Amino acid sequence: MIGWMKRSDRHLVRGKRLPAARKTAARLALEGLEDRITPATSLAPPAILDPTAAVRVDQNSYTIRGTLQTAAKNGTTISAYRDSNQNGVYNPGVDVLAASAAVAMKKTSFAVSVPLAQDANNQFFLILSDGKLKSAAVKAPLITEDSTAPTVTGITRLSNPLTSATSVSFRSPSASRSLASMPPTSMPSGPARSPPAAFRFPGPGLSTRSPSTGSAAPERSAWP
Secondary structure, three states: OHHHHHHHHHHHHHHOOOOHHHHHHHHHHHHHHHHHHOOOOOEOOOEEEEOOOOEEEOOOEEEEEEEOOOOOOOOOEEEEEEOOOOOOOOOOOOOOEEEEEEOOOOOOEEEEEEEOOOOEEEOEEEEEEOOOOEEOOEEOOOEEEOOOOOOOOOOOOOOOOOOOHHHOOOOOOOOOOOHHHOOOOOOOOOOOOOOOOOOOOOOOOOEEEOOOOOOEEEOOOOOO
């Protein structure tokens, strides 16, 4: 009899409704189990950080940088495919591989250097792979390589010149005199004589006093 009562109690407990919290926990556990049973079929696509918009450069290559939505696993690589037919859409088997780079394990950032066709538009698509799964192709902003030097057709002055020939002047030191500006002096005929006593030659920049006024006067030679 006691054993029969215990079994009846267990049946009653099973027949009761579960609380809402327990229902939610059971549903989440079931969804997690379904995820394990049905594995993912692709990887999350990468996000491109550089370039963020179309660029024009003069160089042989360009390093495309970006980030992953989840940390990389062992053997994760990022591949860049060139838009071979230039239709703006990734076509498997048509667009050729331009470059690839390994992504360090447990890292989320990547960098891949792609060669650039000279004087042309360069369109690339990035695909993430871990050796088993791949992501959808991500279209990178257009990279235009322009290495042709510009042609100069003319030069136009944008403003008035800072100086002109008429505004330039030259000034000589005050203590010097130009020989060309001094008046000519006639030399007396006959035998050579010593200079007058009133004129002495102490050297340039010196002065002598006038006997009449006592004021200082610049020294000058008898012969200019």
